[in-house]
Amino acid sequence: MDKNMGMFVILGICLVVLLMGIMRRKAEFLLNFLVRGFLGIIGIYLCNMALEELGIACAVGINPFSVLTVGTLGTGGLGLLYGIVFYNML
Numbered sequence: 808m809d810k811n812m813g814m815f816v817i818l819g820i821c822l823v824v825l826l827m828g829i830m831r832r833k834a835e836f837l838l839n840f841l842v843r844g845f846l847g848i849i850g851i852y853l854c855n856m857a858l859e860e861l862g863i864a865c866a867v868g869i870n871p872f873s874v875l876t877v878g879t880l881g882t883g884g885l886g887l888l889y890g891i892v893f894y895n896m897l
Contacts, residue, residue, distance in 0.1 A: 840878045847877025850885050865892045 848869055855866045867873055867888045877884040 843881050844874045844878030847881075847885055848874060850882075851877070851888070854885075854889065865889075865896055867892055 851867050851869055851873060858865060873888055876888060880887065
C-alpha cells in the first residue's frame with residue numbers, strides 16, 4: 808500500500824465517523840420533532856375540550872400546519888396557535 812492509498816483510507820474512515828455523528832444528530836432532531844408534534848396534538852385536543860367545557864367558542868384545528876408549528880416550536884407554538892385564535896375573536 809503506497810502513501811496516497813493510506814491517506815485515502817484514513818480520509819474515508821474520517822468521513823464515515825463524521826457521517827455517523829451527523830446522522831445521530833438528525834435522528835435525535837427527528838425524534839424530538841415527532842414527540843413534540845404528538846404531544847402538541849394531545850395538548851390541542853385537551854385545550855379545545857377545556858375551552859368547550861368553559862363555554863368559550865374557540866378551537867384550534869388539528870391539521871398538518873398546526874402539527875408542524877407545535878412540532879417545531881413546542882409549547883411556544885401551542886401558545887402561538889391559541890394566541891392567533893384569541894386575537895381573531897377580538
